[in-house]
Amino acid sequence: xxxxxxxxxxxxxxxxxxxxxxxxxxxxxxxxxxxxxxxxxxxxxxxxxxxxxxxxxxxxxxxxxxxxxxxxxxxxxxxxxxxxxxxxxxxxxxxxxxxxxxxxxxxxxxxxxxxxxxxxxxxxxxxxxxxxxxxxxxxxxxxxxxxxxxxxxxxxxxxxxxxxxxxxxxxxxxxxxxxxxxxxxxxxxxxxxxxxxxxxxxxxxxxxxxxxxxxxxxxxxxxxxxxxxxxxxxxxxxxxxxxxxxxxxxxxxxxxxxxxxxxxxxxxxxxxxxxxxxxxxxxxxxxxxxxxxxxxxxxxxxxxxxxxxxxxxxxxxxxxxxxxxxxxxxxxxxxxxxxxxxxxxxxxxxxxxxxxxxxxxxxxxxxxxxxxxxxxxxxxxxxxxxxxxxxxxxxxxxxxxxxxxxxxxxxxxxxxxxxxxxxxxxxxxxxxxxxxxxxxx
Numbered sequence: 001x002x003x004x005x006x007x008x009x010x011x012x013x014x015x016x017x018x019x020x021x022x023x024x025x026x027x028x029x030x031x032x033x034x035x036x037x038x039x040x041x042x043x044x045x046x047x048x049x050x051x052x053x054x055x056x057x058x059x060x061x062x063x064x065x066x067x068x069x070x071x072x073x074x075x076x077x078x079x080x081x082x083x084x085x086x087x088x089x090x091x092x093x094x095x096x097x098x099x100x101x102x103x104x105x106x107x108x109x110x111x112x113x114x115x116x117x118x119x120x121x122x123x124x125x126x127x128x129x130x131x132x133x134x135x136x137x138x139x140x141x142x143x144x145x146x147x148x149x150x151x152x153x154x155x156x157x158x159x160x161x162x163x164x165x166x167x168x169x170x171x172x173x174x175x176x177x178x179x180x181x182x183x184x185x186x187x188x189x190x191x192x193x194x195x196x197x198x199x200x201x202x203x204x205x206x207x208x209x210x211x212x213x214x215x216x217x218x219x220x221x222x223x224x225x226x227x228x229x230x231x232x233x234x235x236x237x238x239x240x241x242x243x244x245x246x247x248x249x250x251x252x253x254x255x256x257x258x259x260x261x262x263x264x265x266x267x268x269x270x271x272x273x274x275x276x277x278x279x280x281x282x283x284x285x286x287x288x289x290x291x292x293x294x295x296x297x298x299x300x301x302x303x304x305x306x307x308x309x310x311x312x313x314x315x316x317x318x319x320x321x322x323x324x325x326x327x328x329x330x331x332x333x334x335x336x337x338x339x340x341x342x343x344x345x346x347x348x349x350x351x352x353x354x355x356x357x358x359x360x361x362x363x364x365x366x367x368x369x370x371x372x373x374x375x376x377x378x379x380x381x382x383x384x385x386x387x388x389x390x391x392x393x394x395x396x397x398x399x400x401x402x403x404x405x406x407x408x409x410x411x412x413x414x415x416x417x418x419x420x421x422x423x424x425x426x427x428x429x430x431x432x433x434x435x436x437x438x439x440x441x
Contacts, residue, residue, distance in 0.1 A: 002322045005039055009318050013311070013351045017391075021303035024352065028310030032317060041321040047312040047360050049156060049267055051305050054149045054356070056271040057104045058301025060278035064238050065298075066291040067281055068231030070108060073099065074222045078115050082223075085123045092116040092130035093137035093186045097179065100141035102242065104148040106394055107300035109138040113401045114220035121215070121404060126193050128406035132417040133189040135398040136387055137182045140425045142355050143380045144175045146245055147270055149308070149356035150383060156267040157363055158373050165373060165441065167249035167266055173377050173437045181381065181429030185421040192420070193406060201405040214403045230285035237284060241277035245270055300393075304354060311352050312360035319361070323368050334366075338375050341366060342382040342430050349385035353392055358383040378437030381429035387422035388414075 009031065016027030035041045064070060077095045081088055095116075096109045116134050120127040142148045151170060158165045196202050205211035248254050248269055255264040282289065292298060334341045344365075349358040362383075366376050386392050390399075390409045395418050399407050409416040 002325055005035070005041075005318060006322070008034070008039075009315065010351065012314065016310075017351060017353060021300075021307040021353075025306040025308070025310035028307075028314040032310070032314040035314065035317050035321075041317050044313065044316045044320050047308060047316070050149050050153050050308055050312065050356060050360055052271055053152050053267060054301060054305045054308065056274035056278075057147045057149070058298060058305075059292075060238070060241065060274040060281070061103050061105065061108070062292045062295050062298035062301070063278045063281050063287060063289075064103075064234050065108070065295040066289075067234035067285040067287040068227050069234035069238060069281075070111070070295075070297070071222060071225065072227055072231040072235050073102075074111050074115075075225075075227070077112055078222050081115065081119045085119050086125075088116060088119045088123070088125060089130040089133065089190050090183075090186045092119075092134040093182050093189075096134040096138035097141040097144075097182050100138045101145045101175075102238070103297070104142070104145045105297065105301060105304075106138040106142060108297055109134070109394065110296060110397055111222070113398050115222065117402050117404075117407075118218075118220040121196075122219075124196060126196055126199070126406050127402045127404050128193050128408075128417050129189045129191075131398050131402055131407045133182075133186050133421045135394050136185060136418055136421040136425050138394060139355075139384050139387065139392075140178050140182055140185075140381065140429065143383060144171065144178045146171060146242060146249075147274065149304075150359045150380070152267050152270055153356060153359045154363060154377065154380065156265060157367060158376065159266065161367065162373060165377075166252075167246065169441060170377055170380075171246075172440045173433050174380055177378075177429040177433030177436060178381055178425075180432050181425040184428045185425040188424050189421055196404065196406075199404070199406060201408075205403075205405055211403070218403065230287070234281050234285050234287075237277060237281045241273055244277075245273050248273075304356070307352075307354060308357045308360060311354070311357045315357075315361040316364065319365050319368075323365065334369060334371060338379070338434070339430075341371065341375065342379040345379060345382035346385035346388075346426070349383050350388045353386045355383040358385075372441075374437040374441035375434065377441055378434035379430050381426050381433055384422075384426055387418045390416040390418055 012028060012031035016024035036043050081091055084091055099109055100106045113131060116130050117127040120130050143150055145151060146167060154170055155167055249266055252263040255269055345358055345362050348362055352358055407417045
């Protein structure tokens, strides 16, 4: 019966994924009702902490966007790319990686993708090379961001088990592993695919007057927009917020209120810092608060919160119910073959399209099986598996931004532009992360 109920769980996740973020959340809510009232599973608590972290981070980042901070960051990124156009295949992924690292979400990179494609095309570089790599890098960086929901959830759970595990413990593993993974997938991308002169789809588009005009006469740039000085101030304050979070994580005494009390948890610290600095950015820059809900960061963040609400609650209810029966067999297998847990993370991520939701579903499973924290942290990059099926918004948008048609979803669906960069990035990051974690954790 447990196997049939697990199959039902997968079917619900698949059905929800056909509708995207909010659909995935509410369809999972329907699955939760079936679990509780038909399968008679005791419901667990909803993922309140993860949702509040997402809300706090998204609120601050959305105020940054409304204040012009994202456009300021975009202009800096574009200047870097246009001053080194021949290295766009290396620099493009590093730029998107950095943006996600700072913002905790990969949805802020849409504006840079047309610029990466434009720089590549105007320098005779196949746009697929930097664009596909940049899309993958923007998601791979989520497990390296100190304010991403996935990282903070790992921190909340693992620090509760072992007080020696703090934010820097996780970042010392995930930052170098995902950064090296990004560099490796970028190096692979340097020579992938045919040159533009030999690419049949590009040559076909050149024969079409409409496509030819788009290819030859359209320039994507953010440098022609003059931004107010407040946009720079917003970015500096946001960077100060990140630095403050890291410092507070490094010095537990700062977050210890009163003698004989435990330090305030970092999940609460991040929520307070993001809300507080969001208010500070608003006051300093005098941003129109009505613009905040209109930005892409706010919209994508709210969708993510609703998706995780349903997915995590339904999945946690099942795993808490089933774990006593599965524990011994699964634990033996994972302890003998650690890569199997990475495979489980990867498969779940392919289905749910969210690293935070994957972490919320699978980390309690790993903890319940008694897996070593070093293993759990080292394999964190495997929570990014949703490049495998090319239906994630950033991948679809990247294909649409490439006017040459070189970044594409193949005839056989799985032979798409993001497959090899994604596999190289995730596998190498897991191998490097697992190795580093044995020393650091």
